[in-house]
Amino acid sequence: MKKFISILSSAAIAAGMVSALAVNAADEAPSIYFTVDDKANGVETLKFGGIFVNTKENTSAIPCAMYIKDTSKKAGQIFVKATADESLKLTNLTGPIALYKGAPYKGFDTDDSMNLNVFENLNVVAVNYSNISSEKPMELNGENSDSYPLACFDAKFASDAAGGSYNLKVYSEGAYFSGIIARNGDGTFKEYDPSKNSKPLLINASDRKLGDINNDGKWDSVDVSGIMKEYTRQSAGKEGIFDGNQRAAADINGDGLVDAVDASNLLAYYAYLSGSGESSLNDFVKNRK
Ligand SMILES: [Ca+2]
Ligand SMILES: [Ca+2]
Structure with a gap:
């Protein structure tokens, strides 16, 4: 049922797009970014933002969060789907309330209200913040759009996952598109595809410690x-x-x-x-x- 609602509301938005008028070049395109909880065993956030995971030390799921960066604060509807390479399984999708004590937007107080979906066959987790009846942007709970995450989920390496680079990124294919609709408050709006302008989170997985290339337990x-x-x-x-x-x-x-x-x-x-x-x-x- 949840999946059906998601597709239905997406179709309604697509139909509404025909009347989109306003383009304000000064507005920065909203984007999505991801964080991981590097307190998990064997997980480190590196200097330039990439994540290092020692797959020998990390046997549990890695807690992840998804945020929207929307400096214009005009986001009125958000459909975001996230995916990762297959051996990095995305599971346990929840809203941000339990872990972060709030959602980015007012009126989304339960996991149900943000319409969470997991598409296991695609390794995709999806979250929708939609208020179709309004022409206005959604109202922020915090100071910024990323004061709270949009959603939380776990990423877990398969036991046979190969060492190498993995990406956690926005997914947007066919019926499973991602979109952010910015509203100007006067009925005009603009739709963005966050898969085009969001930076994937690089996750490097290795069976040895960071920097220990020959895996002899020393750095030399x-x-x-x-x-x-x-x-x-x-x-x-x-x-x-x-x-x-x-x-x-x-x-x-x-x-x-x-x-x-x-x-x-x-x-x-x-x-x-x-x-x-x-x-x-x-x-x-x-x-x-
Ligand atoms: Ca480097
Ligand atoms: Ca070494």
Whole structure:
């Protein structure tokens, strides 16, 4: 039944689109972003926002949250579907009330009111905030559109998930489209496809610790030179020789690249450890200028 309601309301919006008039170029397109709870075992948020997951240490689900960034505060209807690569299963979808004590918009006080849907075959979780009867934007509960998340869910790696990079992102295909409708308050509106302008969350999964490329339990010059060799090969247009677990462990700053910056960070950390430093590699890199 929930699925039916979702499709029905989506169709109603699509029909209404014909009368869309206003385009205000000054408005920044609303977008969606994701966070994970890095207090979960084996989960770290890296310097540039990517997430590192040690799949040996992390055997539980990773709590995730989905937010809307809407600086215009004009969002009147929100249909967002999120997906991840297949081996990163999205489950346990809930509204934000229980965990965050509030929803971004007024009038959405129960999980039912935000029309949550899980499409297991697509590995998609969906949330709708809709007030079809009104021409106005929805009213915020907090100061900003992302004072509270739109929804919460878990991401769990399959036991046979390969090491490598995974993306948590907005899904928008066919009948399962994602859309954000900004209302100007005078009956005019504009629809955005957040799958076009939202940044996926990079999740690097590895069976070893961050930076320990050869998985010997130490961070040293062997790991540094491993990264440099890989980077040199790639710079020369050759295929890398790292497997997925090594590549994930080598993107030390979480920018999606394995390059000289990662090697330099690791070299500095090696020196720091030799001087009896005690921070984790990730904390060390985050604090490094
Ligand atoms: Ca090592
Ligand atoms: Ca990097």
